[in-house]
Protein backbone atom coordinates (compact mmCIF):
# COMPACT_ATOMS: atom_id res chain seq x y z
CA UNK A 1 0.00 0.00 0.00
CA UNK A 2 1.12 3.56 -0.75
CA UNK A 3 0.03 6.12 1.79
CA UNK A 4 0.52 9.85 1.63
CA UNK A 5 -0.20 12.72 3.95
CA UNK A 6 -1.37 15.89 2.27
CA UNK A 7 -2.87 19.34 2.70
CA UNK A 8 -4.30 19.85 6.21
CA UNK A 9 -3.13 16.54 7.70
CA UNK A 10 -5.25 14.40 5.39
CA UNK A 11 -4.38 10.77 4.65
CA UNK A 12 -4.37 9.52 1.07
CA UNK A 13 -4.19 6.14 -0.61
CA UNK A 14 -2.01 6.51 -3.69
CA UNK A 15 -3.42 4.66 -6.69
CA UNK A 16 -2.26 4.39 -10.29
CA UNK A 17 -4.78 7.01 -11.38
CA UNK A 18 -4.92 9.37 -8.42
CA UNK A 19 -5.21 9.72 -4.68
CA UNK A 20 -8.18 8.52 -2.60
CA UNK A 21 -8.84 10.53 0.53
CA UNK A 22 -8.84 7.90 3.30
CA UNK A 23 -8.61 10.30 6.24
CA UNK A 24 -11.49 8.37 7.84
CA UNK A 25 -9.03 5.54 8.60
CA UNK A 26 -7.18 7.76 11.10
CA UNK A 27 -10.05 7.11 13.50
CA UNK A 28 -8.44 3.78 14.46
CA UNK A 29 -5.60 5.68 16.15
CA UNK A 30 -6.23 5.67 19.92
CA UNK A 31 -6.81 9.00 21.59
CA UNK A 32 -3.97 9.95 23.86
CA UNK A 33 -3.34 12.64 26.42
CA UNK A 34 -0.31 14.55 27.58
CA UNK A 35 2.46 13.45 27.71
CA UNK A 36 2.01 12.09 24.19
CA UNK A 37 3.97 9.00 23.16
CA UNK A 38 7.45 9.63 21.80
CA UNK A 39 6.73 7.88 18.52
CA UNK A 40 4.54 8.37 15.47
CA UNK A 41 1.04 7.12 16.20
CA UNK A 42 0.02 6.65 12.57
CA UNK A 43 3.00 4.40 11.91
CA UNK A 44 2.43 2.56 15.20
CA UNK A 45 -1.13 1.78 14.06
CA UNK A 46 -0.27 1.21 10.40
CA UNK A 47 -1.68 -2.33 10.26
CA UNK A 48 -5.01 -1.19 11.71
CA UNK A 49 -5.11 1.83 9.39
CA UNK A 50 -4.53 -0.38 6.36
CA UNK A 51 -7.20 -2.83 7.52
CA UNK A 52 -9.68 0.02 7.85
CA UNK A 53 -8.90 1.30 4.35
CA UNK A 54 -9.28 -2.17 2.85
CA UNK A 55 -12.56 -2.59 4.72
CA UNK A 56 -14.11 0.43 3.01
CA UNK A 57 -12.89 0.19 -0.59
CA UNK A 58 -15.42 2.68 -1.98
CA UNK A 59 -15.16 5.38 0.66
CA UNK A 60 -13.27 8.62 0.07
CA UNK A 61 -13.07 11.27 -2.63
CA UNK A 62 -10.72 10.87 -5.58
CA UNK A 63 -8.22 13.69 -5.82
CA UNK A 64 -5.86 14.79 -8.57
CA UNK A 65 -2.30 14.29 -7.23
CA UNK A 66 -1.25 17.53 -8.91
CA UNK A 67 -3.75 19.42 -6.76
CA UNK A 68 -2.41 18.42 -3.33
CA UNK A 69 0.47 19.57 -1.16
CA UNK A 70 2.35 16.50 0.00
CA UNK A 71 3.48 16.39 3.63
CA UNK A 72 6.08 14.11 5.15
CA UNK A 73 4.50 10.64 5.37
CA UNK A 74 5.69 10.52 8.98
CA UNK A 75 4.37 13.47 10.99
CA UNK A 76 6.09 12.94 14.34
CA UNK A 77 9.18 10.79 14.14
CA UNK A 78 10.98 10.30 17.43
CA UNK A 79 14.30 10.47 15.61
CA UNK A 80 15.90 10.67 12.21
CA UNK A 81 18.99 8.49 12.26
CA UNK A 82 21.36 8.30 9.37
CA UNK A 83 24.35 6.52 7.91
CA UNK A 84 27.24 8.47 6.45
CA UNK A 85 28.49 7.63 2.93
CA UNK A 86 27.41 4.04 2.46
CA UNK A 87 28.02 2.99 -1.14
CA UNK A 88 30.78 0.85 -2.54
CA UNK A 89 31.54 3.35 -5.28
CA UNK A 90 33.09 5.52 -2.63
CA UNK A 91 35.56 2.90 -1.55
CA UNK A 92 38.94 2.41 -3.08
CA UNK A 93 38.54 0.04 -6.02
CA UNK A 94 41.64 -1.72 -4.83
CA UNK A 95 39.89 -3.36 -1.91
CA UNK A 96 37.88 -5.66 -4.15
CA UNK A 97 38.99 -8.75 -2.26
CA UNK A 98 36.02 -10.10 -0.36
CA UNK A 99 37.81 -10.74 2.89
CA UNK A 100 39.44 -7.33 2.88
CA UNK A 101 36.17 -5.76 1.96
CA UNK A 102 34.25 -7.39 4.77
CA UNK A 103 36.83 -6.14 7.26
CA UNK A 104 36.48 -2.66 5.77
CA UNK A 105 32.75 -2.95 6.27
CA UNK A 106 33.09 -3.75 9.97
CA UNK A 107 35.72 -1.07 10.44
CA UNK A 108 33.58 1.52 8.71
CA UNK A 109 30.53 1.04 10.92
CA UNK A 110 32.67 1.09 14.05
CA UNK A 111 34.65 4.13 13.01
CA UNK A 112 31.93 6.36 11.67
CA UNK A 113 28.81 5.06 13.39
CA UNK A 114 25.52 6.79 12.70
CA UNK A 115 24.33 10.32 13.29
CA UNK A 116 21.06 12.05 14.15
CA UNK A 117 19.26 14.80 12.28
CA UNK A 118 16.85 17.08 14.13
CA UNK A 119 13.22 16.08 13.57
CA UNK A 120 12.45 19.78 13.07
CA UNK A 121 14.33 19.58 9.76
CA UNK A 122 11.74 17.22 8.27
CA UNK A 123 9.54 18.28 5.34
CA UNK A 124 7.44 16.58 2.69
CA UNK A 125 7.72 16.67 -1.08
CA UNK A 126 5.22 19.52 -1.35
CA UNK A 127 7.49 21.95 0.48
CA UNK A 128 10.72 23.66 -0.57
CA UNK A 129 14.31 23.28 0.56
CA UNK A 130 15.35 26.56 2.15
CA UNK A 131 18.94 27.72 1.86
CA UNK A 132 19.63 29.45 5.18
CA UNK A 133 23.36 30.08 4.71
CA UNK A 134 23.92 30.98 1.05
CA UNK A 135 27.58 31.68 1.78
CA UNK A 136 28.12 27.99 2.61
CA UNK A 137 28.18 25.11 0.16
CA UNK A 138 24.97 23.10 0.53
CA UNK A 139 24.74 19.65 -1.10
CA UNK A 140 22.02 17.22 -2.09
CA UNK A 141 22.16 13.59 -0.95
CA UNK A 142 19.58 11.06 -2.18
CA UNK A 143 19.07 8.09 0.12
CA UNK A 144 16.71 5.19 0.58
CA UNK A 145 14.73 6.08 3.72
CA UNK A 146 13.51 3.21 5.90
CA UNK A 147 10.58 3.87 8.20
CA UNK A 148 10.65 1.81 11.38
CA UNK A 149 7.33 0.18 12.23
CA UNK A 150 7.97 -1.78 15.39
CA UNK A 151 9.74 -0.88 18.60
CA UNK A 152 12.94 -2.73 19.38
CA UNK A 153 16.30 -2.70 21.11
CA UNK A 154 19.27 -4.97 20.35
CA UNK A 155 17.49 -6.14 17.21
CA UNK A 156 19.17 -9.12 15.54
CA UNK A 157 20.16 -9.19 11.88
CA UNK A 158 17.69 -12.02 11.35
CA UNK A 159 14.70 -10.11 12.71
CA UNK A 160 15.65 -6.60 11.57
CA UNK A 161 13.42 -6.49 8.51
CA UNK A 162 10.41 -7.32 10.71
CA UNK A 163 10.88 -3.85 12.18
CA UNK A 164 10.44 -2.07 8.84
CA UNK A 165 7.07 -0.44 8.15
CA UNK A 166 7.96 0.87 4.74
CA UNK A 167 10.15 3.00 2.55
CA UNK A 168 10.31 6.48 1.09
CA UNK A 169 12.74 8.62 -0.83
CA UNK A 170 14.96 10.58 1.54
CA UNK A 171 17.00 13.68 0.85
CA UNK A 172 19.71 14.40 3.41
CA UNK A 173 20.54 18.02 2.62
CA UNK A 174 23.91 19.02 4.01
CA UNK A 175 26.10 22.05 4.54
CA UNK A 176 29.72 21.08 3.92
CA UNK A 177 32.23 22.07 6.53
CA UNK A 178 33.93 21.14 9.74
CA UNK A 179 31.06 21.31 12.23
CA UNK A 180 29.31 18.24 13.60
CA UNK A 181 26.97 16.55 11.16
CA UNK A 182 24.02 17.07 13.49
CA UNK A 183 24.41 20.83 13.01
CA UNK A 184 25.13 20.87 9.29
CA UNK A 185 22.29 18.48 8.40
CA UNK A 186 19.56 19.72 10.73
CA UNK A 187 18.58 23.08 9.28
CA UNK A 188 14.84 23.55 8.76
CA UNK A 189 13.83 21.73 5.54
CA UNK A 190 17.10 19.77 5.28
CA UNK A 191 15.42 16.37 5.69
CA UNK A 192 13.01 15.57 2.88
CA UNK A 193 10.80 12.47 3.05
CA UNK A 194 8.37 11.45 0.36
CA UNK A 195 6.56 11.50 -1.87
CA UNK A 196 4.72 8.90 0.24
CA UNK A 197 5.27 5.77 2.32
CA UNK A 198 5.33 2.48 0.41
CA UNK A 199 4.65 -0.36 2.83
CA UNK A 200 7.33 -3.02 3.23
CA UNK A 201 5.02 -5.67 1.78
CA UNK A 202 5.18 -3.85 -1.59
CA UNK A 203 8.96 -3.65 -1.70
CA UNK A 204 10.13 -7.21 -2.22
CA UNK A 205 13.77 -6.36 -2.93
CA UNK A 206 14.85 -3.25 -1.02
CA UNK A 207 18.48 -4.07 -1.77
CA UNK A 208 17.94 -3.85 -5.56
CA UNK A 209 16.44 -0.40 -6.09
CA UNK A 210 17.70 2.19 -8.54
CA UNK A 211 18.14 5.69 -7.13
CA UNK A 212 18.45 8.78 -9.29
CA UNK A 213 18.72 12.45 -8.48
CA UNK A 214 18.77 15.27 -10.99
CA UNK A 215 19.25 19.01 -10.50
CA UNK A 216 17.52 21.10 -13.19
CA UNK A 217 17.36 17.96 -15.32
CA UNK A 218 21.06 17.10 -15.03
CA UNK A 219 21.79 13.69 -13.51
CA UNK A 220 23.95 14.08 -10.40
CA UNK A 221 23.49 10.79 -8.55
CA UNK A 222 22.62 7.39 -9.98
CA UNK A 223 23.11 4.18 -8.01
CA UNK A 224 21.47 0.99 -6.82
CA UNK A 225 20.84 -0.09 -3.24
CA UNK A 226 22.58 -3.39 -3.98
CA UNK A 227 25.79 -1.39 -3.51
CA UNK A 228 25.00 -0.37 0.05
CA UNK A 229 28.08 -1.19 2.12
CA UNK A 230 26.11 -1.64 5.31
CA UNK A 231 22.75 -3.10 4.41
CA UNK A 232 19.40 -2.34 6.02
CA UNK A 233 19.40 -5.19 8.60
CA UNK A 234 22.94 -4.29 9.68
CA UNK A 235 22.04 -0.60 10.04
CA UNK A 236 18.95 -1.43 12.09
CA UNK A 237 20.79 -3.93 14.27
CA UNK A 238 23.70 -1.55 14.84
CA UNK A 239 21.47 1.44 15.60
CA UNK A 240 19.34 -0.54 18.03
CA UNK A 241 22.41 -1.57 19.99
CA UNK A 242 22.69 2.13 20.92
CA UNK A 243 19.09 3.33 21.10
CA UNK A 244 15.62 1.84 21.12
CA UNK A 245 13.95 2.16 17.75
CA UNK A 246 10.35 3.31 17.77
CA UNK A 247 7.52 3.32 15.20
CA UNK A 248 8.02 6.28 12.90
CA UNK A 249 11.75 6.59 13.42
CA UNK A 250 13.31 7.21 10.02
CA UNK A 251 16.60 5.68 8.90
CA UNK A 252 18.47 7.51 6.13
CA UNK A 253 20.63 4.72 4.72
CA UNK A 254 23.43 6.86 3.30
CA UNK A 255 24.14 8.41 -0.05
CA UNK A 256 26.01 7.17 -3.11
CA UNK A 257 28.61 9.20 -4.93
CA UNK A 258 27.74 12.23 -6.98
CA UNK A 259 26.76 14.66 -4.25
CA UNK A 260 26.97 18.26 -5.37
CA UNK A 261 25.91 21.80 -4.54
CA UNK A 262 22.44 23.26 -4.81
CA UNK A 263 21.50 26.93 -4.90
CA UNK A 264 18.24 28.87 -4.75
CA UNK A 265 16.39 28.51 -8.03
CA UNK A 266 17.37 24.88 -8.56
CA UNK A 267 14.80 22.12 -8.80
CA UNK A 268 15.68 18.66 -7.51
CA UNK A 269 13.98 15.59 -8.92
CA UNK A 270 14.57 12.33 -7.07
CA UNK A 271 13.29 8.86 -7.83
CA UNK A 272 13.72 5.35 -6.45
CA UNK A 273 12.36 2.21 -8.12
CA UNK A 274 8.90 1.41 -6.84
CA UNK A 275 8.80 4.36 -4.45
CA UNK A 276 7.84 7.01 -6.97
CA UNK A 277 9.51 10.31 -7.62
CA UNK A 278 9.42 13.77 -6.14
CA UNK A 279 10.23 17.25 -7.39
CA UNK A 280 11.22 19.89 -4.90
CA UNK A 281 12.41 23.45 -5.41
CA UNK A 282 15.42 25.02 -3.71
CA UNK A 283 14.69 28.49 -2.39
CA UNK A 284 16.40 31.32 -0.56
CA UNK A 285 15.30 31.30 3.07
CA UNK A 286 13.97 34.40 4.86
Ligand code: MN
Pocket residue numbers: 082083084085141143172252254255
Ligand atom coordinates in the same frame (compact mmCIF):
# COMPACT_ATOMS: atom_id res chain seq x y z
MN1 MN B 1 23.54 11.37 4.02
